[in-house]
Amino acid sequence: MRVLQKYFALEIGRSVLFVLIAFLALFAFFDLVGELKSVGQGGYTLQKALLYVALELPGYVYELMPIAALIGTIWALSQFAARSEFTIMRASSMSTGLAGLMLVKIGIVFVVITFAFGEFVVPHTSNLAQRTKMLGKGQSLSSEFRSGLWTKDVIRSDGMTGETIGSRFLNVGAAQANGQLQGLKIYEFNNNFHLVSLITAAKAEYQGANRWLLHDGSEAKFSDTSMDQPNKTSDLTDAIATERFSSRTLISEMTPEILSVGFTDPEQMSAIDLVSYTNYLSENNRETARYEIAFWKKVFYPFAVFVMMALALPFAYLHFRSGGVSLKIFTGIMIGVSFQLINSLFSHLGLLNTWPAFATAILPSALFMLAAVGALMWVERR
Template sequence: MKILQRYFAQEIGRNVLFVLIAFLALFAFFDMVNELKSIGRGGYTLQQATFYVLLGLPGYAYELMPIAALIGSIWALSQFAARSEFTIMRASSMSTGMAGMILVKIGVVFALATFVLGEFVVPYTATAAERVRLEGMGRSVSQEFRSGLWTKDVIRTDGLTGEQIGSRFLNIRTVKPNGQMSGIKIYEFNNNFHLLSLITAAQAEYRGNNTWELLNGAEARFAENELQNVTTAAELTTAISTSKFDSRKMVSEVTPEILSVGFSDPERMSAIDLVSYTKYLSENKRDTVRYEIAFWKKIVYPFAAFVMMALALPFAYLHFRSGGVSLKIFTGIMIGVSFQMINSLFSHLGLLNTWPPFATAIIPSLLFMLTAIAALMWVERH
């Protein structure tokens, strides 16, 4: 059993690695061709474009790992069948259950690799890739919005942990990829949504521990009780006080990581970041469904490797006189593409129809697993 396990692992691992490298090379080529038209804009160089493409490869590896596991496994098992090795293994008392357990043990490696890529590699390489591109073109995140970037924050009595006493809305003209802000306007309201103050600042720099330093700014404070009884311009002037400052600290739940969501897809964020950002959105009474679906997909997706390898096992029982391996590989590619399309389709349908996020994430894998079980039962009977 250990010898078979090692033999299966070597053949499948080699084929999966080959398929994954081939896919990555293909996607890198298409991305590079797409980036050529942007070279020269705002100082964007060929070296930066190449670096951007290379930083995007871990994201493709994460998405393609289940498909590579499927095609690589089909390739290896089809070669076993073509050389009659699988027939000899079955004649030597290797049952379908034993073959399945061998593939499950190999699938653990691919599932772990998928999890590591999605949780620890892709979130950082995806963010770094967008920074390289934006900095190369001399652009900022908020330039994508006509009025700048808007975000909401909560004001508490004791920084981040006290009772909520109000809300603030931040309008940021420019957000650099490193999180530095410029052209800031901050509107602070009490719990009754009466405007308390308007703060403007030329720049803001993050100092850690949820603390921003506002630089070269001014503040206009509005006395709520006095404004309600204003009848003349003189009284209005008295009710509004203004001041200037060179530097001021601001404790906020908004961090550079939250701002970076502006140029990161939820699918490329880590599960920890998704939990943190979902909590931030929930506290600010904003819709969280998209990020909840992305979170559950992040949890479920590594297990797709097991589903794909289960789909590959029936191919070992199919025999063709000619063109067998190529036909099986083509079928595997079609199955893999179908899985990605259905997985993406369910994400959009779940978002539009407000389906439970966990169900939206797991249903595609369950459908394909049921298909694999049905295929195994069919080949066992025939």
């Protein structure tokens, strides 16, 4: 049985690798064609376009691995059936359960690869790809927003520790790809939601340890007692104290990583980053459903490889005369595309209907696994 396991692994691994490379080449070609129209804008050269396309490839590896596992397994098993090898294996006491177990052992390798790409490779390469594109074109990350980027923060009595004494709303005019912020407006409120300070700064640079260095700015402080019921213009004047500064430090929970999330697809974030950002949103009383769904999808998506390989197993029971290999491959492609569409559809439905994030993420895989079990029962009865 060890020889048979090795034979299965070799044939399926070779087929999956071939399918994956073919898909990557196809998507890389389309991406490059799409980038060619931007070549020549600013400093965006053909070399940078090629680098951008290359950095996007790990994301496609993550997304396409279940489909490649499905099509590659269908191809290998269909070849077994066409050469009557699978029939001989079954006659030699190989049960459906044993065949499924061998596929599970092979699938573990693909699951680990998918998880590693999704958690450790894609978040970094996707971020580098966007920065390469923006720096090449000389664009800022938030240039597409009319009012800039808005984010919310809390003010604590002792920098990053201590009790919460207020809240802070930050408006960033432009976030450069190098991490520098430009055109800042910072509104600080106390716990009664009274405006106590308005800070403006021409730019800000991150110093690490939750510290930002603000440059060329001013701060207007508002007195609570004088601003309660102002009756005269002089009261308003006395209530506001303004001072200018060339540089000052701002301690904030906001970091470049948190800001970059505003421009990053949650599907491209790691599970650790999703947990961190979800906690940040929760602490600031902001909606977290989208990121919770993305987190659970990140957890379950690698295991979709098992589901796809289970769907491929019934094809081994269909003899060559029941349909050509090309028809089986086409069917596999349609199944894979359907899985991706339904997976995406459930994410939107779960977000719109406030379904539990766990259920939203696992339902597509569960439905396709039920379909795989049903297909196996059907082919065995035949």
